[in-house]
Structure formats: structure tokens, C-alpha cells
Amino acid sequence: MRRPIRIAVTGAAGAISNNLLFKIASGEMMGTDQPVIMQLIEVPGRMEALRGIAMELEDCAFPLLHTITLHDNVEEGFENIHYALLIGAYPRGPGMERRDLLEMNAEIFARQGKALNDFANRDVKILVVGNPANTNALIASRNAPKLSPSQFTALTRLDHNRAKGILANHTGANPKNISRIVVWGNHSTTQYPDLHHATILDEPAMQQISEEWYRSVYIPKVQQRGGEIIAARGQSSAASAAQAIVDHMHDWVLGTSPGEIVSMGIFSDGSYGIQKGIVYSFPVRCDYGRYQIVKGLEINEWGLQQMRLTEQELLDEKSAVNHLLPTATAASHEDLSICLRSGVTLYADGTGPQASSKYLTTNRVL
Numbered sequence: 001m002r003r004p005i006r007i008a009v010t011g012a013a014g015a016i017s018n019n020l021l022f023k024i025a026s027g028e029m030m031g032t033d034q035p036v037i038m039q040l041i042e043v044p045g046r047m048e049a050l051r052g053i054a055m056e057l058e059d060c061a062f063p064l065l066h067t068i069t070l071h072d073n074v075e076e077g078f079e080n081i082h083y084a085l086l087i088g089a090y091p092r093g094p095g096m097e098r099r100d101l102l103e104m105n106a107e108i109f110a111r112q113g114k115a116l117n118d119f120a121n122r123d124v125k126i127l128v129v130g131n132p133a134n135t136n137a138l139i140a141s142r143n144a145p146k147l148s149p150s151q152f153t154a155l156t157r158l159d160h161n162r163a164k165g166i167l168a169n170h171t172g173a174n175p176k177n178i179s180r181i182v183v184w185g186n187h188s189t190t191q192y193p194d195l196h197h198a199t200i201l202d203e204p205a206m207q208q209i210s211e212e213w214y215r216s217v218y219i220p221k222v223q224q225r226g227g228e229i230i231a232a233r234g235q236s237s238a239a240s241a242a243q244a245i246v247d248h249m250h251d252w253v254l255g256t257s258p259g260e261i262v263s264m265g266i267f268s269d270g271s272y273g274i275q276k277g278i279v280y281s282f283p284v285r286c287d288y289g290r291y292q293i294v295k296g297l298e299i300n301e302w303g304l305q306q307m308r309l310t311e312q313e314l315l316d317e318k319s320a321v322n323h324l325l326p327t328a329t330a331a332s333h334e335d336l337s338i339c340l341r342s343g344v345t346l347y348a349d350g351t352g353p354q355a356s357s358k359y360l361t362t363n364r365v366l
């Protein structure tokens, strides 16, 4: 048996977690030989509900579930963790402007960034799910000067999976035979689901659908799927979000399948002309617990416009919270350089777990 790993989950009594925690405990996320310690975090008023979920987890008698601990604050809940799933967030209320939502969540994610910095394991891998996910990831990372920005990611895998599922349904293909979909940009209605590199049974997807359907039906459907689900069931996606979290973390930690591309919200290193300093969904491949951006995909003029549109929204979100971002961490988040040897993004100021040795100038895969 391997040594157990510590996974913290915020918003652990919420709807997504209710679907997610049982998948984690069963080994679906980190592998069926990997015991887990779950450090579950909620706001004080939800601790009793969380205790109920902990009892249910215990009652499943999962062989891989080593320990469950319950916390009403992140400083305690993040202690020594290897993975953080930041799901809890302030929900958008009636009449609330997007700017208000950004500000309310900025406080939560600034505190969580500081707590990760001070209490988590130095190599912690972080996935931000709570909305607005990309900008919350930016805020958390900017508040964690001891961690590398590359340790912070945002969930756009749900958009990626939706893009695949909807294409599979339209073409009659099995989703397992669809590859290389890319979702660019923000986890919002400006995201750009790109099928120009996608294949169905190794043939170009764009040759199997009409351009008209792609632009006027498919793209808006993927972009607005979250809203459509809320309208239909009166609640936002929960089970599919949990599955996407499992897929994101599984691929990041255990690797993408050969030749496959997945979408992850990560700090831009300037690839594809996207401004540095924002968390943007890029096509990535993962290996050895690292991700790298897939370079060199050909983008047509129209596609570039879509990518710019969603980039602009992220830049606007960033300016709305700019006054809350510590200036001390601005440079490390914008001055990025690429290590060619492993293709992993390294940060020029030397942050990142592997970059501290003066003898090690490249980010060697051990």
C-alpha cells in the first residue's frame, strides 16, 4: 500500500461535493491503489451537515479512505495537504452584479491563498472550482508568494467534457473515439470550444459536421449549457461538475492518455498571444504530475477573435479585483519563461519547487 495523500475540499457539504467525495474515496480520482486522507472544510453553520456526510462516507467502508477530518476554517483544514479542491464560494444572489460577486469571492480566495502558502505541503496542487473560477484562482495564487503560480489551476474540464458529450450526441460517435477538443479562455459564456483540431475516429471532426451547425448551434450550446441545466433542474450542475473535477485531477496527477489533449485553466505564459498574468483555459498534456501547453495549433482568424473575446473578459475581471491583488506577486505571475527540455513552464523569478538549485537550470523530470 502507498502512503496516504492529504486532500482538502472546501464547500464539502455542498451539492458538488456530495457527488465528489464518494468518487475520491473510491479511488476514481487518484487511483485504486492510493489511500486518501480527506480534510473537509465548511463554513461554521454547515458543520452539522458535513458531519452527516462524513458518517455516510464512513458507512461506505471504502478501503482507500484512511481518515476524515472536519474543519470550519482553512488555516487548520489546509495543514500539510498535497491537493486542494476549492469548491466553496459565495453564490451569486438576486440583483448582485458580477463585480459584487468578484469582490465577495476575492476575500474568500485571498484568505485561502494565504492559508495554502502558510500551511499546505510545498508541492500542493490546487484546483479552483468556485466561480468565477479563473479569477478566483488568480487571486488565490497572488496571495501565495511561496508557491509557484503553476500549482494553481481552474476547472474548465466541465466545459471540455460538455463539448465532447454534445458532439458525440450530434454525430452518434462514442465519446471515447473523440479526441483533441480544446476549450479556450474563461469558464463563462465567452469560452471558445474549438473543434478545429478535434478528431472523431481519427478523422477531422470539422469534416463530419457543418460549419453552420458548429458556429450557430454547437458553440452557443456549449457556452450556455450551465444556464440550461439550471433552468431545467432549478440547481446548477453538480454530478457532471464532480466528474469533471475527478477527470482534471486524475489527468494532472496520473497523466493524459497518449496523444490526447485536455483543457485546463492555467496561468498564461504568453502562448498563442494570450496576455500573461491571467488564468486562461489552454490545451494541455500531462505527464509526471506536470502539465504543459500544447503549442503550435493552427488557429484561423475567426478562432483568434473568439480567443481574444474571452481573454478580454478575463482582463476585465482582473481589473475589477486589481486593487485586492498584492503588488509583490505581480512580477512572478507575469514574467514567465518556458523550459524547453521538459516543456514545463518555469517562472523567471525562481519560484517553483524544482527551480531553487543553482546546479539545476532546467526543470528536470525525475
Ligand code: NAX
Binding pocket: 010, 011, 012, 013, 014, 015, 016, 017, 041, 042, 043, 046, 087, 088, 089, 090, 091, 108, 128, 129, 130, 131, 133, 155, 156, 157, 158, 159, 187, 236, 237, 238, 241
Ligand atoms: P453549493 O451552494 O451547493 O455548495 C457550496 C458550499 O460551499 C456550501 O455548503 C457553502 O456553505 C460552502 N462554502 C461557502 N463559502 C465557503 C468557504 N469560504 N469555505 C468553505 N466552504 C464554503 O454549491 P455547488 O453547487 O457545490 O457549487 C460550488 C461552486 O462551484 C459555485 O461557486 C459554483 O458556481 C461553482 N461551479 C463551478 C463550475 C466550474 O466548471 N468551474 C461548474 C459547477 C459549478 O457551477
